[in-house]
Amino acid sequence: MKVTIRCYARFRDAFGEEQEIDLPPGSTVRDAVITLAKTGPDAELLVDDAQNIRSYVMIMYHDERISPIDAGLITLADGDLIILFPPVSGG
Amino acid sequence: MKGEKPLYKSSRFERQLPLIGSEGQKKLENSTVLIAGAGGLGSPAATYLALAGVGEIIIVDDDNIQESNLNRQFLHSAASVGRRKAYSAESTLHELAPDASIIAHPIRIDRTSARQLVRDADIVIDALDNYETRFILHDSAWAVGIPYIHGAIEGFSGQLTSIIPGKSPCLSCLIPGTPPGGKIPVIGATAGVIGSMQAMEVIKFLTGTGTMITGRLLIWDGLSGRSEYLKIGRRKNCHFCSDHGE
Numbered sequence: 461m462k463v464t465i466r467c468y469a470r471f472r473d474a475f476g477e478e479q480e481i482d483l484p485p486g487s488t489v490r491d492a493v494i495t496l497a498k499t500g501p502d503a504e505l506l507v508d509d510a511q512n513i514r515s516y517v518m519i520m521y522h523d524e525r526i527s528p529i530d531a532g533l534i535t536l537a538d539g540d541l542i543i544l545f546p547p548v549s550g551g
Numbered sequence: 552m553k554g555e556k557p558l559y560k561s562s563r564f565e566r567q568l569p570l571i572g573s574e575g576q577k578k579l580e581n582s583t584v585l586i587a588g589a590g591g592l593g594s595p596a597a598t599y600l601a602l603a604g605v606g607e608i609i610i611v612d613d614d615n616i617q618e619s620n621l622n623r624q625f626l627h628s629a630a631s632v633g634r635r636k637a638y639s640a641e642s643t644l645h646e647l648a649p650d651a652s653i654i655a656h657p658i659r660i661d662r663t664s665a666r667q668l669v670r671d672a673d674i675v676i677d678a679l680d681n682y683e684t685r686f687i688l689h690d691s692a693w694a695v696g697i698p699y700i701h702g703a704i705e706g707f708s709g710q711l712t713s714i715i716p717g718k719s720p721c722l723s724c725l726i727p728g729t730p731p732g733g734k735i736p737v738i739g740a741t742a743g744v745i746g747s748m749q750a751m752e753v754i755k756f757l758t759g760t761g762t763m764i765t766g767r768l769l770i771w772d773g774l775s776g777r778s779e780y781l782k783i784g785r786r787k788n789c790h791f792c793s794d795h796g797e
């Protein structure tokens with residue numbers, strides 16, 4: 461199945477504005493983020509060494525915010541959109 | 552709220568009175584807005600609020616102006632490099648809006664000063680550049696029950712939400728962690744967009760018009776022209792607002 465990941469701010473710089481990725485059926489939001497992380501040189505921006513999504517990553521899925529801890533519990537469907545955003549800090 | 556002042560006699564507010572009415576104008580004149588940071592976000596936020604007729608603006612910044620600030624911080628001119636940002640902001644705002652009372656504090660925001668600063672304000676604009684200070688100021692605003700208008704920028708992107716104690720989740724619910732820092736590049740117009748939206752939130756709150764961006768985080772990207780709203784709920788076991796309640 462195919463899901464689209466849209467990135468903002470620093471994530472967009474590292475992984476592009478939007479990517480469509482191919483995932484086996486039954487994949488979770490966490491799987492999608494890990495797959496995306498592997499497409500760029502800055503994987504550690506999104507995941508740690510244990511492939512856990514970093515705590516600051518804001519994940520939006522079906523208009524809801526998903527906690528990085530819960531991302532492995534949410535199963536994706538073909539055509540889904542995931543939005544990733546790092547909190548920005550400048551003023 | 553401060554003591555009442557007579558309504559402005561000139562035509563200065565002629566173009567906005569049809570929108571907010573003389574009642575709304577009076578509310579702005581009788582209000583005090585605390586603006587934390589006289590930088591990229593503080594420049595548009597303070598300017599538009601002073602021009603709109605906010606009666607009192609307290610502006611806080613302990614930095615001196617550097618040349619590298621000038622691509623975005625238009626409260627300060629090239630001739631002001633080296634001056635205190637708070638005082639430079641005060642003189643610029645005074646020139647733009649002679650009837651506004653501008654109070655400049657060239658001080659650092661810590662637990663003690665934050666408590667003092669929020670006491671005199673009806674609402675706070677977070678135009679800061681780091682989360683450590685943001686949390687200190689946010690916690691003080693929450694404690695006295697006044698809204699905290701959060702904005703932040705990086706590059707071509709920005710975020711904004713209005714935190715209203717008792718009505719919305721707190722800043723800790725929103726930001727459980729922050730990515731590694733460093734010197735952040737920014738286009739001046741990004742600060743212009745988010746800082747102006749912060750001023751808009753304040754105007755809506757003070758005049759009681761419109762719908763605040765609350766319970767949701769605006770995510771804005773100037774490069775793609777996209778924006779999203781991220782619904783933010785109260786985080787289970789949030790260490791801050793589950794202790795401090797509604």
Ligand SMILES: [Zn+2]
Nearest residue numbers: 721724789792
């Ligand atoms: Zn909270």
